[in-house]
Amino acid sequence: MDLFFFYASLYLGLIMLLSLYRAVAGPTVLDRLIGVNAIGSKTTVLLVVIGLLYQRVDMFVDIALAYAMLNFIAVLAASRFFQKRKGLYDETRTGER
Amino acid sequence: MTKPGRVKGEGMDAVIILLMVSGLLFFTGGTIGIIRLPDFYTRLHPAGKLDTAGHVLAMAAMALYTVQVFSGHNLLTAVKIMLIVVFVFFTSPTATHAIIDAGVRAGLQPWTRKKERP
Amino acid sequence: MFTSNRTSDRQDSFEPTPPGSKQGKVRLNAGFCLTFLVMFAMWLVFSGRFDAFHLILGVLSSLIVAFLSGDLLFPAALDRALPLVWLRFMGYIPWLLLQILKANLHVMYLVFHPRMRELIDPQIMEFDSQLSSDVARTTFANSITLTPGTITVNVTAIGKFSVHCIDAESGKPLPGEMESKIAQVFME
Numbered sequence: 001m002d003l004f005f006f007y008a009s010l011y012l013g014l015i016m017l018l019s020l021y022r023a024v025a026g027p028t029v030l031d032r033l034i035g036v037n038a039i040g041s042k043t044t045v046l047l048v049v050i051g052l053l054y055q056r057v058d059m060f061v062d063i064a065l066a067y068a069m070l071n072f073i074a075v076l077a078a079s080r081f082f083q084k085r086k087g088l089y090d091e092t093r094t095g096e097r
Numbered sequence: 098m099t100k101p102g103r104v105k106g107e108g109m110d111a112v113i114i115l116l117m118v119s120g121l122l123f124f125t126g127g128t129i130g131i132i133r134l135p136d137f138y139t140r141l142h143p144a145g146k147l148d149t150a151g152h153v154l155a156m157a158a159m160a161l162y163t164v165q166v167f168s169g170h171n172l173l174t175a176v177k178i179m180l181i182v183v184f185v186f187f188t189s190p191t192a193t194h195a196i197i198d199a200g201v202r203a204g205l206q207p208w209t210r211k212k213e214r215p
Numbered sequence: 216m217f218t219s220n221r222t223s224d225r226q227d228s229f230e231p232t233p234p235g236s237k238q239g240k241v242r243l244n245a246g247f248c249l250t251f252l253v254m255f256a257m258w259l260v261f262s263g264r265f266d267a268f269h270l271i272l273g274v275l276s277s278l279i280v281a282f283l284s285g286d287l288l289f290p291a292a293l294d295r296a297l298p299l300v301w302l303r304f305m306g307y308i309p310w311l312l313l314q315i316l317k318a319n320l321h322v323m324y325l326v327f328h329p330r331m332r333e334l335i336d337p338q339i340m341e342f343d344s345q346l347s348s349d350v351a352r353t354t355f356a357n358s359i360t361l362t363p364g365t366i367t368v369n370v371t372a373i374g375k376f377s378v379h380c381i382d383a384e385s386g387k388p389l390p391g392e393m394e395s396k397i398a399q400v401f402m403e
Contacts, residue, residue: 001162004114008121011121012124015124015128018129022132022140028200028205030199030203030205031140034131034140037192037196038128038144041185045152045155045156052159057163058173058174061178061181062261068181069184072188075192075196079192079196079198083202083203123319130322133331134331135332136337138337138379139335141366141379143322143326143363145360146319146360146361146363147319149361150316150319177260190357190360193366194356194360194366194367197366197379201369207338207339209338
């Protein structure tokens, strides 16, 4: 069972790398924000899996909760911030295929 | 840190593995979705919700795994894990809404099929 | 359980004040007590220690949070029928989960389809909603967003919803059944 969770965590890391593609290459700022949000939600799961692997779930679950809250607040703040700036529109027009 | 011996239950293990694998499948769908879909409005669909579904399933698997060795401490940990799920269930639509609102206010045009034809 | 206990003994004396007024009486209404209880339950779960020191610390911090934001979590407009609404809301959740699962599978099918670009047809559709209260509208908007294939873009003050759908099929059941269920929950 530990082995299963180990491979699950490896797989989660792989998926996070794939999400990173969108965060790096996305044409608009909001695309990057989506990528970062996706990575964050997977990190929450990954933290609990790491807790299971190290047999300290009780400690890691608190870290995971704090990370989930931080991720949410970061996405909210970033989207509010970029909606005030007008830089979004120009990047779309030049960056779209 | 040692742990008391785990109660061996083959059926329980199967349920846990099934939940975890389906959760990972949803995560895969979300990731492939945000890579493949054409514009950011459509990308929000898999990002916001397939991820939430995967989150619920994977967390449920780990909460089940935690309460296999039954004690008050482990039960509390499982409740905490499920509280993370509830939290994500409330916040994920809000975050999605914030992102799409930012896009609409910035004036991004949604990708439609008509645009692709000419 | 605690919601019904707390509100039933205050129901006769409590007059729903308009949201703008902030007299001293407002501090001690049902919203304050409910917020305190919820916060303290959260504290108990997250601290996991039940000795006197941690309990007192929890009571103090829950009091402070309830004092600062007692009218945020449970707005006064909801107070009168709160237990009933919560009970029916619990009945609404399993149906919502089923819808989420069905629609999730649909989006999974779209995402993994090799010719995905010919299947999707994104559009922003608009419709008017009958729901009038803020809480009902918020629940409706969040339910739409949670159901894959549709995202609420905007809700105006007169109840006009703009919804982004990934294809025509996901947008078809709106507003329809979900709205009538929510109207049932909030008695409208």
